[in-house]
Amino acid sequence: MNLRPGDYVEVRSPAEILQTLDADGTLDRLPFMPEMMEFCGKRFHVSKRVVKTCYYGTSSGMRKFPAEDVVLLEGLRCSGAAHDGCQKACTIFWRDAWLRKVEGPRRIQSVDPESIKWLRARLRTSTSPKTYFCQASEILNSTVELSRWERFGKAFSEIRAGNCGVLEMAQRIVIWVYWKARRVLLGPYARGTQKPTPVESLNLRSGERIEIKPLGSITKTLDEKAYNRGLYFTPAMGGLCGEQHRVERRPEKIIVDGTGEMRQLRNTVFLEGSLCGCSCVAFGGCPRGEFAYWREIWLQRVEPSSGEGKRPEIA
Numbered sequence: 001m002n003l004r005p006g007d008y009v010e011v012r013s014p015a016e017i018l019q020t021l022d023a024d025g026t027l028d029r030l031p032f033m034p035e036m037m038e039f040c041g042k043r044f045h046v047s048k049r050v051v052k053t054c055y056y057g058t059s060s061g062m063r064k065f066p067a068e069d070v071v072l073l074e075g076l077r078c079s080g081a082a083h084d085g086c087q088k089a090c091t092i093f094w095r096d097a098w099l100r101k102v103e104g105p106r107r108i109q110s111v112d113p114e115s116i117k118w119l120r121a122r123l124r125t126s127t128s129p130k131t132y133f134c135q136a137s138e139i140l141n142s143t144v145e146l147s148r149w150e151r152f153g154k155a156f157s158e159i160r161a162g163n164c165g166v167l168e169m170a171q172r173i174v175i176w177v178y179w180k181a182r183r184v185l186l187g188p189y190a191r192g193t194q195k196p197t198p199v200e201s202l203n204l205r206s207g208e209r210i211e212i213k214p215l216g217s218i219t220k221t222l223d224e225k226a227y228n229r230g231l232y233f234t235p236a237m238g239g240l241c242g243e244q245h246r247v248e249r250r251p252e253k254i255i256v257d258g259t260g261e262m263r264q265l266r267n268t269v270f271l272e273g274s275l276c277g278c279s280c281v282a283f284g285g286c287p288r289g290e291f292a293y294w295r296e297i298w299l300q301r302v303e304p305s306s307g308e309g310k311r312p313e314i315a
């Protein structure tokens with residue numbers, strides 16, 4: 001359909017989507033997940049074409065969908081409801097075949113309850129009692145690795161797809177070159193000397209206001225590769241030091257990319273508006289928009305200002 005950012009699409013009916021799926025509930029090995037069924041018959045803006053995507057697990061890197069027929073829809077993330085409450089909040093991948101291009105917003109189309117039942121019966125959520133089946137678990141199976149030269153070529157593809165303009169892409173490339181050179185010359189950004197790295201619990205909750213500690217304080221919590229208990233402190237996160245943000249949520253369990261393993265998290269939060277664009281570590285960035293993971297030891301509470309949180313008096 002040659003969908004581009006800004007186009008309106010309607011998610012096809014459960015019966016139409018069922019016809020595109022194999023016995024495992026996938027199309028070209030990309031699962032249609034139960035969490036996606038609630039969007040059937042509804043209309044959304046395309047936010048980006050997925051020219052390439054990152055993955056993080058036991059390793060990391062950049063990959064592509066061979067058919068190049070995947071888009072992201074504005075604001076749609078996985079709730080994790082059908083996957084034992086996974087709190088990763090992944091941006092959902094949509095095959096073109098699951099969508100219909102339309103002219104604009106209209107009333108929501110009614111969905112046949114019987115077709116929902118048949119579609120739900122086709123969809124898998126696990127492969128074993130301890131291994132989950134979803135778009136994150138299958139990201140390595142549904143994509144192929146980008147070669148070194150393809151990574152450079154995809155920068156031009158991002159522009160042709162309408163994901164960004166020339167100036168924005170140039171800025172991303174400059175950022176990547178800078179941090180690549182800095183790492184070669186000076187080693188990992190913000191690297192520390194801790195072995196093992198320390199832990200701190202603030203028991204933060206959604207909506208609380210925090211301030212990100214100065215870089216010098218954060219460095220004291222990191223090892224020589226800039227990790228704290230397996231979480232990397234990225235250069236992009238360093239640029240937010242000293243800023244105040246609200247806590248988006250407190251993830252306690254997430255499904256790992258490529259393995260389907262449910263991993264427990266402690267003393268970690270998502271912050272409102274703090275998303276990973278990968279510009280520091282991936283040439284040209286990535287559209288996936290994963291939440292950045294913040295250890296509580298990198299944060300400090302901000303005392304509410306006078307009158308904050310109080311109800312206004314009625315005259």
